Amino acid sequence: MELGRKWVQLVIAFLTNGYWGFPVTRTIYQGPLKVVCAPGLNCYSCPAATSYCAIGALQQLMLSLRFNLENGQYYLGWYVLGCIGVLGAFFGRLVCGWACPFGFFQELLYKIPSRKFFVPRPLRFVKYGMLFFLVILLPLFAVNDFGMGIPWFCEYVCPAGTLEAGLPLLWLQPDLRKTVGFLFYNKLAILVVFVGWSVVASRPFCRVGCPLGAFYGLFSRVRLVKLQLDTAKCTNCEACHYVCPMGVKFNESPEDAECITCLACMEKACKFDAISLTVGGVPLRAGDVRKTTLPKAE
């Protein structure tokens, strides 16, 4: 199943970044597919991007909300919220584990041999601050004289945007290099930190900084597809603790907002069939009895 998940991640990364004419056109894809929401964090200014980024689009709608309303345009972000809401209600953070190109990138980095470390649990709350302040409140309320705000998360933080859009566009359009300043170097530093951190810790950006992950995490108790713990079968052996890439202690919190439903606990750890994948509360299949062990993080 782990290999299958990797293939799904790879295919979705290619589907959401499937415009390979950009080295010739030297610009981004501008076709009708860009009305489709990318399930994961994938910058729509990436030259290869074929879909829109929900976090980017939401900020753009928030920052121009007053201006739009004054001009009789009632764009309240319902379409974008509806798209990611439907995904969240169906899958929750399963999207992070199976369909996010930036999550996939971090997983690949984590495969580089090195000492491995935990990500401190309290840092997970930072991403909720990113969602509520940088994606919603500041673009909405920190506005100029014309009633326009700025996309705070994209402009000051998003490492996916720097990796997928900023750097490729600087390569494609050399004239832009003259305009690079402190802001870009600051974002580049954030990207370097997360790339380095991803080598020594599992999915640090997903756990600490991703506002889309925070949004999907809000559905942890009400999503249709999720893992379920059979407390009658669970022996609290804690084998699931050591395989979780998100640091979830599944036997203690089976509805944890960090669970990306990668199925590692069900497939690699639990030998008592205590964990099952469910849809609307109905189990799809019991966990495999196969047990493997992963190196413990220090």
Place this chain on the structure above:
Amino acid sequence: MKKKKPIQKLPFIVLGFFLILFLAGVMSGEPSRVLEQSWQICLSCMGIG
């Protein structure tokens, strides 16, 4: 005999809510606005310029 697990209703209610939100967004013409935005390269969004 094994007891059959009941289907949870809340996820379907939440799903229905966001589907309505999605349709309301479509009705208000928001997809064209999103498309318009996504066709432009937002340099300031990347910290360039």
